Amino acid sequence: MRDKLPQNLEPHSFVPPHWTTHHREVWVGESSDSGSGLGTASASALAQVPARELDRFIQDHLQPNPRLQDERAISGLRLVGSWSQLFLPPQGGSFGRGTNLQGDCDAELILFLNCFTNFEDQERHRGEILKEIRTQLASRWQDPVSGLRLTFPEQNTPGALQVQLVSAVPETWVNVSLLPAFDALGADTKPQPQVYTALFNSGGHDGQHAACFAELRRNFVNTRPVAAQNQEQPGPSLPPAYALELLTIFAWEQGCKNHSFNMAQGLRTVLGLVQQYQDLCVYWTDNYGTEDPALRTHLLGQLRKPRPLILDPADPTWNVGQGSWELLAQNAAALETQACCMSGDRTPVPPWDVLPALLHQTPARDLDKFISRFLQPNHHFLAQVNKAVNTICSFLRENCFRNSPIKVLKVVKGGSSAKGTALRGRSDADIVVFLSCFTQFTEQGNKRAEIISEIQAQLEACQQEQQFEVKFEISKWENPRVLSFSLTSQTMLDHSVDFDVLPAFDALGEAPGCRPEKGKDRSRQAQGPYHCAGEFSTCFTELQRDFIVSRPTKLKSLIRLVKYWYRQGHKMPKGKGSLPPQHGLELLTVYAWEQGGQDPQFGMAEGFRTVLELITQYRQLRIYWTVNYSTEDETIGDFLRQQLQKPRSRPAWSPDSGWDLLAKEAEDCMSALCCTDRDGTAIRPWPVRVRAWGDQGGCSFPTPGQVTKALF
Template identity: 70%
Template sequence: MDVSLVPAFDAMGSQMSQTSTGQLGAGVQPKPQVYSSLIRSSSRGGEHAACFTELRRNFVNSRPAKLKNLILLVKHWYRHVVAQNKEEEPAGASLPPAYALELLTIFAWEQGCGKDRFNMAQGLRTVLGLVQKHQQLCVYWTVNYGIEDHDMKTHLLGQLRKPRPLVLDPADPTWNVGQGSWELLAQEAAALESQACLMNADGTPVQPWDVMPALLHQTPAGDLDKFIAELLQPNRQFLAQVNKAVNTICSFLRENCFRGSPIKVLKVVKGGSLAKGTALRGCSDADIVVFLSCFSHFSDQGSRRAEIISEIRAQLEACQQEQQFEVKFELSKWENPRVLHFSLTSQTMLGQSVDFDVLPAYDALGQLVPGSRPNPQVYADLIHSYSNTGEFSTCFTELQRDFIATRPTKLKSLIRLVKHWHRQCNKVPKGRGPLPPQHGLELLTVYAWEQGSRDSQFSMATGFRTVLELVTQYRQLCVYWTVNYSTEDETVRDFLKLQLQKPRPIILDPADPTGNLGHNARWDLLAKEAVACMAALCCTGRDGAPIPPWPVKAAV
């Protein structure tokens, strides 16, 4: 073991715990003046890092024993890489310090797991994945320094504008420990992923935790477009492969289902985020709706469902055997008599997949003419038939898809950002009851843009800030559209009046007036997360002032 003896200024001396033996107690945060003085005194990053040794020690010492074991494993791998490549290392291309990997391991655990007990292989694979994404790495903590102090906030924003990778020392904000050449580490990380230590017993790769190389709330407002483009938009090659596979599957179902039977497949429609153009990188969702001639009314859809699902499953299994796909096509082993699931997963990109629901439905709309409204009788029949909110929304998949798919590209990017935020909120431990559905947030985002901007080019931070503001005003929310159903028909008009008299929040599905996406959800918990996000860097201007939202009312 190498030991260095370093003389240092006691910057933290006045904050020593009274009960300690001259050492800084755990949980003690330095006074802002300490960091203000540091920022003014430093000419190069990490110049005075030795002064904050105790904070650095406490940051790691407080972690669970198993996380420390994961750190040891990562450092062992790092040493092996250094030893193996000592002779081949190009002149002037020094690796980042082992401490950077130590911090990256803590970040991976905090964001992906946070539990004392976890799968060691999963943890290691997650760290290796982050190493390979070093060009997007933006990792820092505010346990010792925060953005409340003006000098500290200005310095931190300056650091965040620098090229990636950025891994700030949690004890010394002037020290970016991520500096160095990561390419060799990334190559070795990719090579290790194919080894037995990161494979399951059945030969499949161990799945990493869901951790991104940068966090939304730590991203400066001016960088949100870049955040979306680099981290949220799906890989184009994977999207092309999935769309090609889905087209093949839809054609196969259309041509082969119920062959020789009186039942006919009228049409097969793609829905969900994949069809709308708002899919997120990683795991996304989609629907394939099979409209059948055996259903002549909304209420018919409950009959013969098990038989129909069984036939569709048989055809999907045949499609799986007969067709060649560039993606892995996997049917769910769990047989549900009401719905069918399958997934399409990338063969080459870890963690890239789309989960599909295949749903039989009544063809209430017939052949839709683009730009025209459905026959009012469709909605009159729906209103007389439904018992539960959104019960027959599957029948209106085309309208739901087109309502979003026709929007400007940048608005779809904002929808992606809001969906990502919603997904992160779902990871936070919460009380009983679900958060509002993602589709409700999607519609709220469209409403915010329609009422506040309507420009195809707008400030992403302003749009995001507006949606968060509306979430906090959930008790007043009343949002609906009449693009597909209108008040001209008496049945629809009377029904709409009743819907709009119900307790807020109200977000009516523009395709299905029986579907209230604001109903029966924990908006209070989501509002709490929105308040926290509005105070973060992603909603803060360069001058440190909050980004103002668009002037949008909570009710139409």
């Protein structure tokens, strides 16, 4: 093998060395600064740094060389790195990805040698190659000019030769790991599926051949303006800090994707994910996907393994999340309570909305588990929201209009929390207050702004007495429909709760369960000067709530899943227009279940797939229910006919042309793992027919009680 090894090694060219035979070398890590390191010292002070000063802290204490790393977002990874260094011993590999810290003096050099023709060759001959490299370095190293001394520390990294370059004046060092590897990629920037097939056939597992994919790993991080410290080697039982690097990229991609993000929010998001390590399932398909059968089989096998699962984006055999996370999780929880994660008023900085696993990467059979673990609110969270809601409801009943001739007829809880379809972590509540000053629909439109101003003034006056604090959202509308504010309390709440309070006309009176006799008035008043789609829908909050509350528990879980998917769509870059109202997706889900058999214990993947299918056919949708109104009344019948004559591409209550955007998202999701069976075939939707009733000029009506296809 000697004739294939590096020859003529010169001391000044050691970093990087000059080889005269066929090979190529890739630096995946090097520090730009030398010294004893500031990372650990800085990490001990991180907790006391105010959240607003984190950027300055990174610049002063963590960033090694602004000339080399001028992307602000990369700083986020160093921040996580400074925290992790309290528990993870520094080891190189971060400079190549632009995520190294001050004083991080370790480096890696991957040597792709032509003596390895496949993965098996590398495994068979690597030990012999490493011995030969060490022999040549020991016998040929000379550097009388710079005074650099070459030593061999304790060898504790399998498959690598560790050397240390020491300078006497000043006393500094650089640790270098040399890793000989098979050149699996060659000149390709993206591996062909055959590369991974060969990797699987070689028996490689747990990142055994990770060095062969070093360039992909480096490029994966370098193309993203986000970072986390890369510490390739784990401590005695801890996961590698490279797992934190990937976790930080995942958090930024799913929660922000903005180059100018809030550093404290980013840090708190990563700390939250660390505490949810038992649910982590993170992987990318930049270099490998599910199209190739061998890759798909392997990936599905990985997804069946216990969590945490954080797959290396270059090597699908390497779960970098292995190790003991308990200590990291405990310290992450402690750091969340410190100054670095607090806003100026000492309230916690809100994290980004990121779950520890992605919906579209969840196998179809695991959707029920996904909902229960990530979407279903826990009892403590619901109790907190209910406590806040009861506080505001009591205020509206007892304090708001006590010195006014206006009487509060009733206060009704609306929105998803009242329907039983709230998502975990979504601490928002709708409250509709029915007032005696509204005797008809038009009065609600005329006097609404005045009433909202009065409620705001009373809330501001009452907050000291009630020991809560409110922050109002300024409405951009001249005649606002809603008073939006957040409520915070040091004595009764762990977090703030967002409220929408809506004053309304009591159209139903004392019998909300009955068919509304005033529906006739609603259709007439809808032609008034304040009319727009859904203008007076708040008057029927109880009917909307009861329509969902009466449904089976599993159907409400499907609604949660559809709402979560819908909200993820809001994070995607969009063109002109906005997505249609979320309430429309709730009704579409109910319709799919009704037409799909009304089984209370249905298959979640089939239900989800059916809703997505209906969304892609939005131009044909005509859905309405005659539970509360029918065509028997002449006025209502005429109004419904007008609604049904509208084009399907612009359904009622959806003034923006966002359905095409939503349909594209649905089409993409239908080909993802969450809608795919174990054998790779698409999950079959329920047999729900979509067809138009009549034509654009008119439509035939179904009998009362029958569900037809006209959305809103």
